[in-house]
Amino acid sequence: MSSTTKLTPKGAATRARIVEAAADHILAHGVGGTSLDDIRAGTATSKSQLFHYFPGGKTDLVAAIASFQSERVLEAQRPFLDTLDTWEAWEGWRKAVVAHYGSQAHWGCPIGALASELIASDPAVSDEVAAYMDRWRGYLQAGVTRMQAAGLLRADAVPETLALSIFAALHGGLLLTQTMQSIEPLEAALEGAMAALHAWQAPTRPSLSEVGSESLA
Amino acid sequence: MSSTTKLTPKGAATRARIVEAAADHILAHGVGGTSLDDIRAGTATSKSQLFHYFPGGKTDLVAAIASFQSERVLEAQRPFLDTLDTWEAWEGWRKAVVAHYGSQAHWGCPIGALASELIASDPAVSDEVAAYMDRWRGYLQAGVTRMQAAGLLRADAVPETLALSIFAALHGGLLLTQTMQSIEPLEAALEGAMAALHAWQAPTRPSLSEVGSESLA
DNA sequence: AACTTTCTGGACCATATAGTCCACAGATGT
DNA sequence: ACATCTGTGGACTATATGGTCCAGAAAGTT
Numbered sequence: 001m002s003s004t005t006k007l008t009p010k011g012a013a014t015r016a017r018i019v020e021a022a023a024d025h026i027l028a029h030g031v032g033g034t035s036l037d038d039i040r041a042g043t044a045t046s047k048s049q050l051f052h053y054f055p056g057g058k059t060d061l062v063a064a065i066a067s068f069q070s071e072r073v074l075e076a077q078r079p080f081l082d083t084l085d086t087w088e089a090w091e092g093w094r095k096a097v098v099a100h101y102g103s104q105a106h107w108g109c110p111i112g113a114l115a116s117e118l119i120a121s122d123p124a125v126s127d128e129v130a131a132y133m134d135r136w137r138g139y140l141q142a143g144v145t146r147m148q149a150a151g152l153l154r155a156d157a158v159p160e161t162l163a164l165s166i167f168a169a170l171h172g173g174l175l176l177t178q179t180m181q182s183i184e185p186l187e188a189a190l191e192g193a194m195a196a197l198h199a200w201q202a203p204t205r206p207s208l209s210e211v212g213s214e215s216l217a
Numbered sequence: 218m219s220s221t222t223k224l225t226p227k228g229a230a231t232r233a234r235i236v237e238a239a240a241d242h243i244l245a246h247g248v249g250g251t252s253l254d255d256i257r258a259g260t261a262t263s264k265s266q267l268f269h270y271f272p273g274g275k276t277d278l279v280a281a282i283a284s285f286q287s288e289r290v291l292e293a294q295r296p297f298l299d300t301l302d303t304w305e306a307w308e309g310w311r312k313a314v315v316a317h318y319g320s321q322a323h324w325g326c327p328i329g330a331l332a333s334e335l336i337a338s339d340p341a342v343s344d345e346v347a348a349y350m351d352r353w354r355g356y357l358q359a360g361v362t363r364m365q366a367a368g369l370l371r372a373d374a375v376p377e378t379l380a381l382s383i384f385a386a387l388h389g390g391l392l393l394t395q396t397m398q399s400i401e402p403l404e405a406a407l408e409g410a411m412a413a414l415h416a417w418q419a420p421t422r423p424s425l426s427e428v429g430s431e432s433l434a
Numbered sequence: 435a436a437c438t439t440t441c442t443g444g445a446c447c448a449t450a451t452a453g454t455c456c457a458c459a460g461a462t463g464t
Numbered sequence: 465a466c467a468t469c470t471g472t473g474g475a476c477t478a479t480a481t482g483g484t485c486c487a488g489a490a491a492g493t494t
Contacts, residue, residue: 008440008491030337032249035481046443047483057483108333112392116325116333119395120247130396161401164393165409168402169382172389175329176381178336179347185385192382195416196409225461228471252451263473264453270471274453 015053018043023065028106031062031117062118063125069110070132074139076100084143085150090197094190101174102183109174111136116175137167144197157200169193232270235260240282245323248279248334279335280342286327287349291356293317301360302367307414311407318391319400326391328353333392354384361414374417386410 007015021043025034036050036058054060074081077100080093101109111132118126141163147153153162173189224232238260242251253267253275271277291298294317297310318326328349335343358380364370370379390406 006440010491011441014441028337030249030334032247032334033338036483037481048444048485049442051483052441058481108336113333113337115396116330116392117247117249117337119325120245120330120334121250126396133393133396161405161408164402164405165386165390168389168393168406169386169409170389171392172385172387172406173382175333175388175392176350176385179332179343179350185381188378188381189385189389191378192386192413193409195413199412199416223470225470227461231471253453254451265455265474266472268453275451 011053014045014049018045018050018053018061019064019068022061023069023110024105026062026065027069027104027108027110027113030113032121059122059125062114062122063128066111066114066125066129066132069114070129070136073100073109073111074136077139081139081143084140085146087152089143090194094194097170097190098183098187101177101186107174107181108178109171112171112174113178137163140167151202153197153200154202162197162200165196166193169196228270231262231266235262235267235270235278236281236285239278240286240327241322243279243282244286244321244325244327244330247330249338276339276342279331279339280345283328283331283342283346283349286331287346287353290317290326290328291353294356298356298360301357302363304369306360307411311411314387314407315400315404318394318403324391324398325395326388329388329391330395354380357384368419368421370414370417371419379414379417382413383410386413 018039022034022039025038025042029038036047039045039061040047040050050061051057054064056063077093077096080089080096083089084093101107111129115126115129115133118129141159144153144157144159144163144166148155148157148159153159169189169192170186173186176185176189177183235256239251239256242255242259246255253264256262256278257264257267267278268274271281273280294310294313297306297313300306301310318324328346332343332346332350335346358376361370361374361376361380361383365372365374365376370376386406386409387403390403393402393406394400
């Protein structure tokens with residue numbers, strides 16, 4: 001979809017400028033509330049440039065923005081996102097998420113909002129966004145899985161379900177930050193999600209001595 | 218906003234027909250993906266009727282749909298929603314929610330999706346939708362509050378936060394039903410929310426399974 | 435310098451869509 | 465029966481917006 005054409009440094013810079021400004025505008029006003037003219041005005045570019053860098057038109061541009069925002073959002077959760085192996089890591093992740101979305105220029109999640117809006121209107125881009133969401137969820141699931149493998153979570157926990165519930169709480173919290181114009185719902189949602197995760201905490205200290213003695217006896 | 222003009226039975230029926238059909242179309246394709254012509258075609262009406270019953274145009278119509286869907290959604294959660302005083306009621310509520318959204322023609326929540334889309338583009342209607350969301354959340358909070366008053370939840374639980382986290386989980390689950398085209402995320406989300414709520418269960422009777430780590434005294 | 439390629443500006447087009455208007459049908463009340 | 469009000473049809477308008485096109489500037493390549 002994106003261009004296979006060559007980009008000079010200047011061109012790349014312009015393209016980046018467009019994506020960033022458009023991403024901002026879309027976060028604030030949604031895809032439907034963002035016209036190509038808005039973007040043109042906000043970036044001091046011309047119509048032809050928009051179609052030069054995004055031959056597929058608005059759809060193409062929105063897809064680029066989705067990719068851009070996806071990267072940005074995942075990056076904000078690092079390094080915790082990659083190593084959700086301990087309770088401390090989850091705690092760090094939680095704080096990073098709250099800090100990131102609290103410092104954004106507008107409430108809500110660029111990816112979540114995009115997903116919700118596009119699923120109803122643009123199936124093609126929507127699939128792409130859904131893929132980003134899946135990847136994101138995958139990181140959480142990987143963490144839960146490793147927590148379980150390490151004996152921190154009960155053996156009968158289902159990592160997929162657990163990760164899904166945390167992911168859902170996260171996005172619900174983010175959705176509500178929009179309607180309530182406050183960070184509170186996100187904080188409450190993650191607090192709840194962490195509580196639910198702790199509910200599956202393995203019985204205290206599966207220490208070697210205890211396991212050993214039992215098997216010996 | 219709505220008409221103060223008189224409506225004959227015939228008129229009321231037409232108006233209702235428009236609202237219902239439009240609500241459906243909007244649930245499927247979003248506000249941006251629904252033109253007045255779509256609605257006209259889907260209801261066998263004419264342009265003039267749309268403006269006759271909704272003088273404010275599309276905005277007015279969307280507001281009416283929000284109200285309609287809000288009622289419908291709350292109704293689907295009854296009678297549990299009004300009496301979330303026991304663990305059984307919450308369980309019943311959970312099942313009712315899953316059943317309702319599982320039987321809808323399309324994934325997602327009409328109110329949540331509307332809120333997400335409109336906040337970015339139409340502040341006026343968005344406020345109205347946010348009010349419906351608040352009312353909805355209020356029911357959950359009232360339930361949690363009564364649970365606590367009845368001694369079913371610990372005294373140091375914060376009903377507002379707890380209800381908010383459940384509400385967030387619910388809407389996150391609903392958002393993900395859209396991206397994943399499955400009821401699973403909603404089920405997982407509510408499962409998690411219930412687990413988080415149970416984490417605040419008052420230790421009235423030590424009839425717990427095998428959790429000896431927490432309450433000793 | 436000559437030449438090619440990329441970048442940029444903005445006029446222009448096509449059309450989708452919200453919204454207006456008016457004529458007429460069909461009730462309803464007196 | 466008459467007058468009046470509500471309901472309905474559909475042509476018409478205005479405009480916002482996505483998209484095209486081409487000429488020319490800037491950069492880079494030989």
